[in-house]
Amino acid sequence: MNAGKSTNLLQVAHNYERDGHRVVLAKPSTDTKGDDMIVSRIGASRRVDVLVSPLDNMRERVLALGGIGLIACTLVDEAQFLTREQVEQLRMLVDEDRIPVMAYGLRTDFQKRGFPGSIALFELADTLEEIRTVCRCMHKATFNARLVNGEMVFEGDQVAMDGDNEVTYVPLCGPCYQQEQDKVGK
Amino acid sequence: MNAGKSTNLLQVAHNYERDGHRVVLAKPSTDTKGDDMIVSRIGASRRVDVLVSPLDNMRERVLALGGIGLIACTLVDEAQFLTREQVEQLRMLVDEDRIPVMAYGLRTDFQKRGFPGSIALFELADTLEEIRTVCRCMHKATFNARLVNGEMVFEGDQVAMDGDNEVTYVPLCGPCYQQEQDKVGK
Amino acid sequence: MNAGKSTNLLQVAHNYERDGHRVVLAKPSTDTKGDDMIVSRIGASRRVDVLVSPLDNMRERVLALGGIGLIACTLVDEAQFLTREQVEQLRMLVDEDRIPVMAYGLRTDFQKRGFPGSIALFELADTLEEIRTVCRCMHKATFNARLVNGEMVFEGDQVAMDGDNEVTYVPLCGPCYQQEQDKVGK
Amino acid sequence: MNAGKSTNLLQVAHNYERDGHRVVLAKPSTDTKGDDMIVSRIGASRRVDVLVSPLDNMRERVLALGGIGLIACTLVDEAQFLTREQVEQLRMLVDEDRIPVMAYGLRTDFQKRGFPGSIALFELADTLEEIRTVCRCMHKATFNARLVNGEMVFEGDQVAMDGDNEVTYVPLCGPCYQQEQDKVGK
Numbered sequence: 073m074n075a076g077k078s079t080n081l082l083q084v085a086h087n088y089e090r091d092g093h094r095v096v097l098a099k100p101s102t103d104t105k106g107d108d109m110i111v112s113r114i115g116a117s118r119r120v121d122v123l124v125s126p127l128d129n130m131r132e133r134v135l136a137l138g139g140i141g142l143i144a145c146t147l148v149d150e151a152q153f154l155t156r157e158q159v160e161q162l163r164m165l166v167d168e169d170r171i172p173v174m175a176y177g178l179r180t181d182f183q184k185r186g187f188p189g190s191i192a193l194f195e196l197a198d199t200l201e202e203i204r205t206v207c208r209c210m211h212k213a214t215f216n217a218r219l220v221n222g223e224m225v226f227e228g229d230q231v232a233m234d235g236d237n238e239v240t241y242v243p244l245c246g247p248c249y250q251q252e253q254d255k256v257g258k
Numbered sequence: 259m260n261a262g263k264s265t266n267l268l269q270v271a272h273n274y275e276r277d278g279h280r281v282v283l284a285k286p287s288t289d290t291k292g293d294d295m296i297v298s299r300i301g302a303s304r305r306v307d308v309l310v311s312p313l314d315n316m317r318e319r320v321l322a323l324g325g326i327g328l329i330a331c332t333l334v335d336e337a338q339f340l341t342r343e344q345v346e347q348l349r350m351l352v353d354e355d356r357i358p359v360m361a362y363g364l365r366t367d368f369q370k371r372g373f374p375g376s377i378a379l380f381e382l383a384d385t386l387e388e389i390r391t392v393c394r395c396m397h398k399a400t401f402n403a404r405l406v407n408g409e410m411v412f413e414g415d416q417v418a419m420d421g422d423n424e425v426t427y428v429p430l431c432g433p434c435y436q437q438e439q440d441k442v443g444k
Numbered sequence: 445m446n447a448g449k450s451t452n453l454l455q456v457a458h459n460y461e462r463d464g465h466r467v468v469l470a471k472p473s474t475d476t477k478g479d480d481m482i483v484s485r486i487g488a489s490r491r492v493d494v495l496v497s498p499l500d501n502m503r504e505r506v507l508a509l510g511g512i513g514l515i516a517c518t519l520v521d522e523a524q525f526l527t528r529e530q531v532e533q534l535r536m537l538v539d540e541d542r543i544p545v546m547a548y549g550l551r552t553d554f555q556k557r558g559f560p561g562s563i564a565l566f567e568l569a570d571t572l573e574e575i576r577t578v579c580r581c582m583h584k585a586t587f588n589a590r591l592v593n594g595e596m597v598f599e600g601d602q603v604a605m606d607g608d609n610e611v612t613y614v615p616l617c618g619p620c621y622q623q624e625q626d627k628v629g630k
Numbered sequence: 631m632n633a634g635k636s637t638n639l640l641q642v643a644h645n646y647e648r649d650g651h652r653v654v655l656a657k658p659s660t661d662t663k664g665d666d667m668i669v670s671r672i673g674a675s676r677r678v679d680v681l682v683s684p685l686d687n688m689r690e691r692v693l694a695l696g697g698i699g700l701i702a703c704t705l706v707d708e709a710q711f712l713t714r715e716q717v718e719q720l721r722m723l724v725d726e727d728r729i730p731v732m733a734y735g736l737r738t739d740f741q742k743r744g745f746p747g748s749i750a751l752f753e754l755a756d757t758l759e760e761i762r763t764v765c766r767c768m769h770k771a772t773f774n775a776r777l778v779n780g781e782m783v784f785e786g787d788q789v790a791m792d793g794d795n796e797v798t799y800v801p802l803c804g805p806c807y808q809q810e811q812d813k814v815g816k
Contacts, residue, residue, distance in 0.1 A: 074648065076641035082672045083634035087763045090632065090671075113648075114640045114674040144768060167432040179380070186381050194365070194380045195372050198400045198432065200388070205645045210702060214384045246353040246384065260462065262455035268486045269448035273577045276446065276485075299462075300454045300488040330582060391459045396516060539804040551752070558753050566737070566752045567744050570772045570804065574758070586756045618725040618756065 074243065075205035075213075077176040079112040081147050084174060093144035096134050098122040100153040100189075110149045120149070124158065131161040131169070140169050151177030153231075154189035163196045176203075181230045182218035182241065184249075205243050213243030217252060224252050260429065261391035261399075263362040265298040267333050270360060279330035282320050284308040286339035286375075296335045306335070310344065317347040317355070326355050337363030338373035339417075345378035352384070362389075367416045368404035368427065370435075391429050399429030403438060410438050446615065447577035447585075449548040451484040453519050456546060465516035468506050470494040472525035472561075482521045492521070496530065503533040503541070512541050523549030525603075526561035535568045548575075553602045554590035554613065556621075577615050585615030589624060596624050632801065633763035633771075635734040637670040639705050642732060651702035654692050656680040658711035658747075668707045678707070682716065689719040689727070698727050709735030711789075712747035721754045734761075739788045740776035740799065742807075763801050771801030775810060782810050 081097075088095045097110060097120045111117040122133045134146050146165060148154070154162075154175070162173045175193055180186050186194070194200065207213040217224050218232065219240045232239040244252065267283075274281045283296060283306045297303040308319045320332050332351060334340070340348075340361070348359045361379055366372050372380070380386065393399040403410050404418065405426045418425040430438065453469075460467045469482060469492045483489040494505045506518050518537060520526070526534075526547070534545045547565055552558050558566070566572065579585040589596050590604065591612045604611040616624070639655075646653045655668060655678045669675040680691045692704050704723060706712070712720075712733070720731045733751055738744050744752070752758065765771040775782050776790065777798045790797040802810070 075645060076638075079637060079641045079672070080634075083637045083670075086672050087633060091764070091766050093764070093768070112641075112672070112674075114637070114644050114670070116670075116672040116674060144764075163432060164436075167436045184381055186377060191372060191377060191380070194377070195370055198398065200386055202386070206649070206651070206702075208649050210651070212384065246349060250350075250353045261459060262452075265451060265455045265486070266448075269451045269484075272486050273447060277578070277580050279578070279582070298455075298486070298488075300451070300458050300484065302484075302486040302488060330578075392463070392465070392516075394463050396465070535804060536808075539808045556753055558749060563744060563749060563752070566749070567742055570770065572758055572760070584756065618721060622722075622725045 074113060075203045077203055078110050078149055079114055080203055081110060081149055081176050082112050082116050082118060085147055088144050094138065094142060096121050096137055096143055096146045098124055098146060099149045101125050102153045126155055129161055130158040131164050134165060135169065143171050146171055146173045148175040151175035151193060152187035152189045156188060156192040159189060159192035159196050182216050183226065184215055207243060207245035207248050209245060209248055211245040213245055215244050215249045216241045217244050217249060226253055226256060260299060261389045263389055264296050264335055265300055266389055267296060267335055267362050268298050268302050268304060271333055274330050280324065280328060282307050282323055282329055282332045284310055284332060285335045287311050288339045312341055315347055316344040317350050320351060321355065326357065329357050332357055332359045334361040337361035337379060338375045340375035342374060342378040345375060345382050349382045366401065368402050369412065370401055393429060393431035393434050395431060395434055397431040399431055401430050401435045402427045403430050403435060412439055412442060446485060447575045449575055450482050450521055451486055452575055453482060453521055453548050454484050454488050454490060457519055460516050466510065466514060468493050468509050468515055468518045470496055470518060471521045473497050474525045498527055501533055502530040503536050506537060507541065512543065515543050518543055518545045520547040523547035523565060524559035524561045528560060528564040531561060531564035531568050554588050555598065556587055579615060579617035579620050581617060581620055583617040585617055587616050587621045588613045589616050589621060598625055598628060632671060633761045635761055636668050636707055637672055638761055639668060639707055639734050640670050640674050640676060643705055646702050652696065652700060654679050654695055654701055654704045656682055656704060657707045659683050660711045684713055687719055688716040689722050692723060693727065698729065701729050704729055704731045706733040709733035709751060710745035710747045714746060714750040717747060717750035717754050738773065740774050741784065742773055765801060765803035765806050767803060767806055769803040771803055773802050773807045774799045775802050775807060784811055784814060
């Protein structure tokens with residue numbers, strides 16, 4: 073959604089590390105083509121400590137890096153791509169290992185449907201917090217519309233894999249999304 | 259969860275009506291045995307204006323009571339029992355008819371799984387706000403455990419229909435829920 | 445502001461007591477004519493445990509009722525009338541005695557100026573949370589306008605003591621407050 | 631407090647500008663030695679559009695840059711150094727000129743006292759939102775302690791002007807601040 077999730081994550085990492093506390097940065101490899109960087113739109117970027125594939129056990133991957141008492145916080149980017157099992161493993165990190173977890177991700181896809189990781193976080197997280205951004209009309213944006221080669225589309229896979237076309241997203245409020253959807257007669 | 263959802267709803271209704279604005283109170287009939295009251299634990303209660311069955315169109319039911327410009331706000335209790343279609347209809351009330359909607363409900367069931375209505379609200383609502391309550395250990399409660407005749411259970415239907423047994427719920431934090439689940443070896 | 449502060453306080457008390465935890469309800473006696481009830485607009489009400497005068501030590505008054513380990517939470521109504529010293533004493537209850545405190549009060553008076561207790565809470569509280577209500581125009585209300593015998597006034601004492609006149613308050617948003625103030629040419 | 635205020639401000643500016651909307655960045659010149667940059671700890675930085683001295687009229691300074699319909703949002707850094715008059719002028723930008731304002735600043739100084747600009751924002755802002763950071767003990771930090779040449783001090787001017795000494799600040803939670811204050815016997 074380009075609202076500042078990665079910026080926020082990098083700032084939280086900085087806040088912990090400023091006092092000498094250690095954080096673990098993680099990210100699912102799925103659909104990000106194995107890219108292991110967390111990149112903020114305002115210029116900062118940083119390599120993750122853990123790149124997780126869908127079958128990886130998040131808890132084990134994190135604890136392998138230091139364990140209880142050594143890790144102050146686990147920060148996860150692109151958390152919408154986590155599996156339910158991985159979110160349950162993060163919950164265990166909190167409940168059993170007492171390591172706080174902050175996971176950043178999109179709420180819904182371009183068709184207003186939750187991602188598996190987002191729904192699992194909705195079900196299992198202690199606190200839900202929104203990072204807001206504005207719609208083109210200046211109201212708060214709630215949804216993400218997909219553009220393929222600059223055209224708004226309302227059908228397709230949840231994750232666009234279409235290598236030949238340029239796929240981008242634009243944040244929209246409810247009424248603006250509806251207006252665009254009405255235009256294409258769907 | 260007994261955290262104060264109905265209390266909050268009744269207070270919001272009062273806030274609107276104090277200035278002469280009209281609100282519509284709605285509630286799904288499902289699993290509430292057709293009971294048409296909204297009851298706060300601290301003593302207040304009130305009859306709903308619309309009792310909706312699963313096939314009802316929420317938007318039509320609300321607009322039948324007055325329409326745009328006449329209704330200041332729609333307030334929905336037990337919103338976890340709404341269908342996805344009904345939440346989409348509420349979204350239309352907001353986007354097309356410009357009538358604000360506030361829907362109150364549980365996030366998850368006793369097995370930490372979202373209700374259909376809650377997941378739809380997670381996907382479609384502009385803002386998510388939490389009404390908090392405390393666990394027995396005094397930390398913030400995140401989950402609801404089910405008691406059947408006073409015993410904590412971790413299996414069963416999402417909505418308990420078991421007429422012969424007394425089914426109650428207790429709010430627990432993550433670690434306390436885990437501790438109870440470990441006790442029953444599951 | 446009539447937004448639901450007392451309703452919320454009574455619900456939180458209920459949430460604690462439901463599990464057998466003990467809460468202390470307190471209220472400044474100042475400007476409330478010694479009335480020792482907490483009254484919700486939606487019907488519930490309850491007697492306070494501690495009615496504090498401006499020179500009372502809040503910490504001592506609370507600890508006299510049970511002390512550490514026995515009191516789960518202290519709830520304060522009309523907290524805008526506390527003194528800075530009393531808010532510091534509440535802070536000590538949290539930091540030294542580890543008893544959580546939730547204080548409910550108005551942010552500002554009818555001239556958009558903070559009350560002593562509100563400013564002290566702004567300075568010393570761990571968390572600030574807003575209980576919202578609507579303006580007559582349906583936007584979020586930010587300010588309180590004073591009506592004396594039904595007429596909006598913009599001058600006078602912070603606390604109206606005027607026994608012969610009927611003083612009431614109405615929540616307004618920024619533009620509506622400004623509009624009213626422009627009318628009286630001030 | 632080094633919690634990420636400037637990072638957040640720069641991200642919000644980016645969110646608006648991404649869609650071609652224009653923002654105005656402002657900052658009081660007081661006590662910042664006329665430095666006209668907004669600098670994020672995670673690497674981004676940017677020059678302000680308006681550097682305001684204490685007698686400047688904030689509303690006029692902003693409107694001089696474009697006026698209603700041209701400016702999407704005004705973003706203010708180090709807002710604790712604004713005067714009450716300037717916060718009132720920002721309020722007029724919102725109420726009269728319908729230009730949203732987001733002001734970022736510290737809540738309190740190292741002695742737990744509000745800055746003039748912070749108290750004015752507490753009194754006049756529509757919404758208060760907290761940017762959190764962690765204490766050395768990993769709990770949420772509420773206060774800022776001052777270090778002069780590495781030593782914690784609890785007396786001095788609200789704004790340290792002491793050119794020969796190194797003045798820094800460290801975020802602390804309530805109990806940790808109290809513990810440090812007890813050490814110096816005050």
